[in-house]
Amino acid sequence: MARLNLLEETRYEKLPVTVYSDQKAASVAVAQRIAALIRNKQEAGQHAVLGLATGVTPIRVYAELVRLHKEEGLSFKNVITFNLDEYYPMKPDADQSYVTFMNENLFDHIDIEKANVHIPDGTLAADDVAAFCLEYERQIEELGGLDLQILGIGRTGHIGFNEPGSAPNSGTRLVTLDDLTRRDAARDFGGKQNVPTKAITMGVGTIFKAREIILMAWSAKKAPIIRQAVEGEISSEVPATFLQLSENVEFVLDVDAASQLTRFDTPWLVKDCVWDERLIKKAVIWLSDAVNKPILKLEEEDYNNNGMAQLAVDKGPVYQINIDIFNQIQHTITGWPGGKPGADDSQRPERAEPARKRSIVFSPHPDDDVISMGGTFIRLVDQGHDVHVAYQTSGNTAVWDDDVLRFVEFAIDFKESVGEDVSQMQKTYNDMRQFMIAKLPNQIDTPEIRDVKGFIRKTEAIAGARYAGVPDSNIHFQALPFYETGKTQKNSVGEDDIKLTMELLQKVKPQQVFTAGDFADPHGTHVVCFNIIIESLRRLRETEDWVKDCWVWMYRGAWQEFPTYEIEMAVPLSPAEVIRKRNAIFKHQSQKDRPVFPGDDAREFWVRAEDRNRETAQAYDHLGMAEYAAMEAFVRYHY
Incomplete structure (x- = not known):
């Protein structure tokens, strides 16, 4: 019976989803699964072939793997890794390179053999990229494919750098980055204008061949694209939806990233609910929007036709529910954010006293x-x-930077106008200009x-x-x-x-x-x-x-x-x-x-x-x- 209830709750979800209380708990769980795979392969005398991701999402996973290595003796001697992607062009020692990221967050802290680390080369000549991509694919296939691929997801729905329009059978290749992807990376590069327009990425088809795929997502910022990827129709416009076709995939989310899935956002559509005050308020406001009626005009038919018959039966009559919710919302409105002095504050959001806060x-x-x-x-x-x-x-x-120069120029002119010595300020100004001319991104x-x-x-x-x-x-x-x-x-x-x-x-x-x-x-x-x-x-x-x-x-x-x-x-x-x-x-x-x-x-x-x-x-x-x-x-x- 419990299994049937779960299936009913998740009936909108087209692939397996596991939700954790927070990203720390989720990251530890993923790291433990990776560690178990590595140990099982060690016992069998085999290599563990991992597909790794970069970005904010896997950082805590890597931190837990480092901890397991240092405190619990997890060895990476038998591990071979292939990273999903790299910006192009990109020097490996640049702060923004994925080589730097992987070294700082994982490789420099474990005992992996450097020869077993594979990251797309962002320094290649343009004419050499295609051959490199074919060789990248060949190396993965020669090892029997990826045992486990971990993924994040971009707000365009990209996995790796497979942007909207990517084909489900695509292989490792050079791609052009979506403008939203570049905007999201802007802070790391000191502005979008410094973000490369291209990247080398594993293809959707390459990812799909992995024996196990774990896609991770944290925070409410990812909730809209997670809902599309999990509950939406398969479309090249959201490349992550192709994962619905895999029998070996699991989405691992924190509660915020999962918050727009139907079972969390509108649970009355998929199960019987425990109707507390907060959920009733949320459901009635949702219903008002769904049927395009103000709250006091909602009818029993509206409740019954939109998955809220249980609420009407348990808490009805519906007109009384409507009145209660209307009053609750009305009582949130106040022109006195510090409290209205001398007023009855029993239905007001802020206290009347003290009158001057x-x-x-x-x-x-x-x-x-x-x-x-x-x-x-x-x-x-x-x-x-x-x-x-x-x-x-x-x-x-x-x-x-040019605002800095403008303000210092103003200060120099002002000091000169009142007869003050500006030699030291002028020297500082000249040093600033020289620094800005040679300044690197970020x-x-x-x-x-x-x-x-x-x-x-x-x-x-x-x-x-x-x-x-x-x-x-x-x-x-x-x-x-x-x-x-x-x-x-x-x-x-x-x-x-x-x-x-x-x-x-x-x-x-x-x-x-x-x-x-x-x-x-x-x-x-x-x-x-x-x-x-x-x-x-x-x-x-x-x-x-x-x-x-x-x-x-x-x-x-x-x-x-x-x-x-x-x-x-x-x-x-x-x-x-x-x-x-x-x-x-x-x-x-x-x-x-x-x-x-x-x-x-x-x-x-x-x-x-x-x-x-x-x-x-x-x-x-x-x-x-x-x-x-x-x-x-x-x-x-x-x-």
Whole structure:
């Protein structure tokens, strides 16, 4: 019976899927399977032939394999590896090369024979690539094929660098990279313009011949393409769908990557549900969208025809369900994000007292505050709260080099105009120019250049906060140490990061903390900064009474928005407030037009923000709520 229930739950899934609680647990499980294969082959006196992937996805798998080697004696003497791909052209010692990646993450830390390592050669002359690819295939076949191939998946659905349009029987070859793939790689190369346009990759047909295939994916960013790959029709437009034809494939996911699969996203379509308040709210909002009706017009027939008959029976009548959900959503709307003084707050998202709250808006980058919650930020100040803003990082990797020269030129001219000696500054300026002329993609800037880039972001942040009405005394720049590497790759969080955050919290003793909950941020800075804040509050809670009355509100907006069913506070903005928010964002001139790292969204940040805020208001309107120009959304975090 349990097996039948599982088949019903997964009936939309066209290949086996295993879901783990987080990527660490999943990575350890995959590494253990690789280790078991290696040991079994050792006992049989055979080689283990592995197909390996690069990128963020397999890093923890490789870390666990290194641990097994160092702590549990796992030997790689019998292992032969073939990597999926390499950029072309690419020098093997370049920071971005997959040779460098594999050495740093695996090969330099284990006892594998270097002659057993095979990675496509990015230094070949163009005329030699075809012959190399044929030889790569021949070597794999001579060894009897791949015992195990591990894969990641790109947001285009590519496996290896088999982009949309790849044939299911394709072999190792030179390919042209999709623009989205190049945009996703932009941070590693210091901008998309530096990302190679081509790569050498194993083909779909080569991958398909492996005796076992494990595709791994982590994070909500991968959820849409995972749903297409697992539940969609087989199509060359999503090369990963070809894996549905294999009897030897398994997708290994964390809960976030699996979140859009039918059994997790809309479970009422595939099984009987335990209808708690959250799931009911999600289902009713989904139904409203599915049948294009406001909530209060939903009928029993709508429930029955859309997989929600069980909800109608268990929790009905349906009109009462509709009223309950309508009221819950309506109660999230407030024009008083700091609480309305003297009001009955039993149905409001924030407390009425204290009437004047101490609030800290934590901004991971120097512009996240106004981009993501600029309207609410201004509203809190206008309503008399003691508002602080804390810029957690300098943002100094996201400024163009020519802006540095422009600002230093301004400083030189200013010093000259007041009769000051500019010889040392002129020398520094000349050194900067010479460095920039010879600068390699993603090369670490000199300390002087990093300082100027940080100063640019700092002055812009001050201008934005001042425009919102925050006094200078309430503007804080943390420059958390984890970020200050000069590279896009940041250090791990250290005690100094937490200490600095605890000190600021102790100084302000806020009743409200606003923090970025926008974990789709492609740079990863938002989630790191969020975790620092939560760890700091957890430690302070053990000794400081004020923490018990400190509420944490998460905002989004720079990269995504909360789904409507999750929103707990929605702050409506008038057309005039939308303009004020836009003007605050405009203070960040270095991020306007085309920022250094724009992600895969070509819109300017102010346009993204306004579109998202308008879409949130439209979603509320569609459900039957009052019609507003825009809304900023928040979810409370319980720590």
